[in-house]
Amino acid sequence: MPSDFTETRALLLRRQATVFAAQGADLQPDGCMQLFDIDLAKLGYALSQRLRARLQTLSLPVLNATREHIWRTLAAQLGANRQHTPLFRRFPKLVPHNTAALWRDRVLTHFMQAPDQPCLHCGQRGTTHVLKPCQHVVCDACFDGGNYSACPICHRHADRDSPFFLPDPALTHGAAPTHLKLLDLGASMIDAAQTLVRAMCERKQVMSPVDTDDFKALAGDYGLRLLDWVPGQIPVRENIALLFGTLLKHCEPAAVLAAAAAHVGTATDVIRLVAVYSGADPSLQGQLVYRQVPIEKMRGMARFKTLFTPGSYWNAREHYPLPMTIKRFKMVKLSRPLRRALLALLESFHPDSLTEDMLRHRTYWVWLGQFLHPHEYHKRYPKVAFAFSVVRKKGPDGTPAPQFETFYAGLEKAIMRKDAVAMVAQLRKRPGELARRFDHALSVAGDDNTASGAVLDAFAQCVAQFATPVLLTLRALLPTRLHASERRIYWPKGSVATGYMVRERRSPLPRQAVGDAVALIERELLARFSAKPHLDDFLIDAALGDIIVPFNERTASRSAIGLPRGSVVAVPTAKKARLFLHWCEPKNGDRTDLDLSVAFYDDEWRHVGVCSYYQLTCTGPDGSVIATSAGDLTDAPFPDGASEFVDLDCDLARQNGVRYAVAVLNNYSGMPFEGLEHAFAGLMLRDDVEGEHFDPRTVALRFDLAGSNGVFLPMVFDLRENQLHWLDLYRSGEFEFNNVATSSKDITTVCPAMIAYFASGIRMSMYHLALLHGAARAQRVMVRDEAGSLRALARHAGEDNASFLGRLRRFGPADVDSAPSLGEAPLFAALLDADLALPENSIVYALRPGVTATTIAASDLIS
Template sequence: MSVDFKETRALLLRRHAAVFAPDRTAQQPDACMQLFDIDLAKLGYALSQRLRARLQTLDSALLSAMQEHIWETLAAQLGGNRQHTPLFRRFPNNIPSNTEALWMDRVLTHFMQAPDQPCLHCARTGTTHVLKPCRHVVCDACFDGGNYSACPICNRHADRDSPFFLPDPGQKQKAAVHMPLKLLDLGASMDDAAQVLVSALCARKQAMSPVDTDDFKTLAGEYRLRLLAWIPEQIPVRENIALLFGTLLKHCEPAAVLAAAAAHIGTATDVIRLVAVYSGADPSLQGQVVYRQVPIAKARGMARFKTLFTPGSYWNKQASLPLPVTIKRFKMAKLGRPLRRALLALLESFHPDSLTEDMLRHRAYWVWLGEFLHPHEYHKRYPKVAFAFGVVRKKGPDGTPGPQFETFYAGLEKAVMRKDAVAMVALLRQRPGELARRFDHALRVADGDSTASSAVLDAFASCAPQFATPVLLTLLALLPNRLHAGETRLYWPKGSVATGFMAPDQRAPLPRQTVDQAVALVERELLARFSSKPPVGECLIDTALADIMVPFNERTASRSAIQLPRGSVLPVPPGKKARLFLHWCQPENGGRSDLDLSVAFYDEQWHFRGVCSYYQLTCKGSDGSIIATSAGDLTDAPFPDGASEFIDLDCDLARQNGVRYAVAVLNNYSGMPFEDLEHAFAGLMFRDDVQGAHFDPRTVALRFDLAGTNGVFLPMVFDLQENQLHWLDLYAPGGFEFNNVETSTATISAVCPAMIAYFASSIRMSMYHLVLLHGAARAQRVILRGDGTLRALSRQEGEDNASFLARLRRWNPQDVDNAPVMHEAPLFAALLDADIALPENSIVYALRPGVSAATIAASDLIS
């Protein structure tokens, strides 16, 4: 089967702004490129001279195909490939100022207006129209058919052939935008670029983001067995092993895939992750949330639903309500007999105790998988597997009770209950990753006992070389914060989306001497690891990266055009208007779904000041000025065009009217979960002119997909006093239906300030401090860029990494180099904006693309 590698070309274009075009002999005239230049500029991109010259050598058919591929890929990344028509087509003009009066008119019309009768509002005759399919009767004298794009009464999409709808006012002209274009360049070799990316993704030391996961699976699906020559000897993250070989199993001969996978699969969990990916499921084994209808009579007796049945509640009139249930199984792909035997043989090769214990960690999944593997059919050939399944199922093949087995974690829990830190550490030494994660806990169990504390610290020191780099970075930032008692503790449970959980912090502070010793050990280990990477002559660092967090819990990150780590802070460009957008589309054969975009306003003490949403289309300040305007609420999103909503926010006016925080809120008001929609995304534009087209891809600052189930998504908070944008990327459970700012304001005013304070406390490492570690370990010279200036600091003769790092952190002006700041040799650059031309072959991390293409991602710096 031939493969055109279209998806690989697309992902390399998205990630590295690289276009791979063959060198042909045609010579297309400049006129063939001019229209493409104009279309690219509408997306905010331009071609480099060498890419333009290469494209002009293609014949007309291939050139047209390449241009279409480039435009579609970039437009899809920004959201510009969708139709964006809000309820009020003349937005931001002609928005009803009295939402309550509009609502009353809609209610009266819904219940009382009849066809062929005078309008009950204006008493005119011959002005009413029956819309399809909702059958609402609307008056064109009371509702402006030139402004509405859907039914004015129910806000659902209607047949636009009705005479009520006046001709479309036409697409607005794109306004002038004052920003540089992002550069697309010619790629040298697609296979080489793919190989580098595969190697980098395999080397990741933490679970990948959804974007990286999708790209990894795409590469495996298109390159197939050719990929095996590119993978390193070690793949640190077990989920990535499953993603690679599970994807290959779908496309290649199982025997060849399993033969290559055997060297990387070492546990039973690896096997079930592999089967999950092969079956199209998530290898994280987090469980799948499904909704089961519970009769109202039964729900009334369930404590979790007690607050729903208040007098007058909507649920009192329903026959049932949805109950979210997490199930630990997935739809199993066909397992042929040869594949089943190969999987059983792989399991049989493991140590019996580790096999059994590992299967017990995911017991529900193994009980389910056993229904398809039929292990007891082969109990003589694979006795260890048969024994393990007997423990998991709690019974043998003859129905007798299964054997008993004590796990590692049961023994660990017993040591904790006895407050025996020495026994606890003795067990944790067997699993260094657990020791790193439970280091703080072990010290608290030691409770100041010098012997026990020394045992914990000794174990930590001896196992530090085996700790994963992300864990070391977490400890380096966390441990200094444990010198004093905290007020709130945040947890980040494993899941498909981020749902930070808060609780009072009841932990006692850790001794300074212990913290100092542990921090020194961690820092020494990190410098040693980074110094083993390829050396660089110079390291250029943006000081603005101090507000960008090192990625953590990437599995729950939203799919986004810009991979902004959770907790990061971006400057809000002065003088521009903020336009938030939401677009979603129901499946072709699916049900109806209603999502809502809102902005909630709070003062300095997080007291609620107002809202802009479907139930208040304009939010006015105390001086009467309009600080936010909604483009209206569409209540369905039929396939294929979907629906879009917008809110314009004037940050300056809001600040002048006593607003400190503006919180973007995305609510699932009713219908299917976010993840079941055909597509759903939202984002933010910064506009010079809000009178231009409703959606202008050139101005998109953030664009992210919606995921998860029903509930409330809190993506970002504007701090209007500091002119900053806090990226939270956080989901709150909300209710089954009717979620809005009013029902969520208690959650918003509790969660948002806690999250902002959490990330401001330096409890998570910033990209700036991570890159300083790389610079101290790998560079001879470090250049800082900030406040429009460049400052350089060179390594002194014979200076070790720790001493250089200490000087970089102090940054004494007397040490700054007087020599020219930048040289022409390739360097390592870590930039907020890639707005500076760099020498060819430089290693570049850039949060936002520009004239220089990023060659690595933030997660590559943690590998």
């Protein structure tokens, strides 16, 4: 296989399950292809007939290279490219049930067991071994060397050449999955890459971390050739920076900046571009660092007094790592021609907008000014020199900078006066801000009909300029604001999701205003979607009603399956749930201990039990084991890392009064999540728990860990409803010693609140988004229920989009026009599982891969 465009081949394989291979002149024997099939089946994949036929024509070296590329890409996506050996190698068997007795034996051995002495537990001689490098003395009669993979005392990895450790136990193969995911032959890699680049550029919201990585990979592979594929407009400013900042790394700067000039329109665009070029994040959210502050100084600060209670861990420490956010990034070297080109770009902007835009990110511009040296060219670029004087609050000669009132200063004055008319007059200058503050403006207007009318008039005049994701958010949000609620949840910018809850202080919005705004939003959305390609038939899974339209994608975890935050998926009752965690410390890095736990709660969110490092098994009142941990490894040395597992028997847990099972990932001690070589976790749904500890064929979710420290709450099992709630939420926690016990208040506060938040309909579902597209673009819409039955509703002759949408929303079994069939013409499909063979050239969104390749992502439906 050619070695060029490796990244592009890999991302198209991951995203679209397609393999690109040129026609060869050979004909490999069936036996050779059977080996290919066996390897893929281990990952839960199979070749389509046409892909198999194409691969069979390749020469043996090219075929082997192709097989290795496919295996490496898919294994990395699932986590199968890592070693997964838990502390207890015979897990789920031979896991000690009495964790307290085991802990007592470990402590006594740590402090009292000496080499060349009888075992202090069993009294036998000649059974002890000194493990390296921890130097613990372990008795093979008391601790099973055929079960442990690390030191039984400290749970750190040890030299496995010690006679204490017996050979790995033989593991049987688990039950094979009944359905394999299909890989198909791609027609043209360049066409697929071009379509993907264009779709990403046309996105109307910030891309997820996975999309960002793929976008950068495409820019790196294709370089300036990418510019021919870029549309005339790129709506999201961060995506502009990602494209041209990445190209700056790989291509000649003058050519890149010449192309970028048509898309870069603000000073913030420029600094974002420089950030990407320097390897930083274009969101300009700041970098979290920890300043080591002497403990004695911390004791004098009132807000930290709770840290120093008697017996506190911090009383024995000399320094406290105080978190600070700094607005700067490590600058790459800027050549003189590049500096002049950037200054010339800034000089081309309107002076007032240039200055105001730089003040929005003042700290960053003060930092960047140290590298641009704008006053060296103050005669050539006077507008830039003036703007830097305002930003720095002084001119190059030390004179005070002139006063400058920003857009937001004028807006805040209107808000302080509670003047809704003045507020919307200011907001009209920036329609995006009007959309984001529409709720606030209506609240300021209150019962004043004149002010409310002014707000609605401004909304109606600007609605065509609002971004599609904002319109979808408002369409779902506004109806929920008709009634008072107890809590308000909001999602600030950040690298990870940290939803904040506050007491709701806002009054409900007027029903008439909400109704008028919703009608305007739906009319605009239908008009936008009707401009997209039309197809006669749309096929939509009803189960997408529980899948949330992606929002705040910047903070989404990197995942093998793009499950949006807040979504709910069914958990098969016959399956066994196995949670997994894997992490690896960087080479020559600090030791880091991550922990995987499951906490159990009843219907009222009262704590029922836990399965964690301090309680390896959780039993119900009837004595049955409802969850088992594979043990707690306390380090993850490079390059193999460490893995932990927890088996959860959902049926037994339900029978023992458990309603909710909460997966909790704790950073117990050591480096932040994001500082590790790699760290990921996920869920397997297995027919049995025998066989390999990690079976990639059964991986239902696999996601990377990000953020600094503390606690990650990825998912909640509702065992009564057989559902999994995907929260993808981080909590700050403590610097060390995080566990379920210390996180219990967060769990019982955050989890029920988040489940209720998403269940309220405050975020649009993929089902309702697909209905909007169907009403605007289709002649017939087919809905598939959870049993697999199809029902169809056709557009009436001359029926407009709004009327068709209304009928689709009331669509029930009694409204079925006829027994539908898919036919042979291309259609649009929005599916939970790609388990249907669809006509060629169909447009397909599918949450989970299957026999049909997906062609679009959820975010493409928002553009």
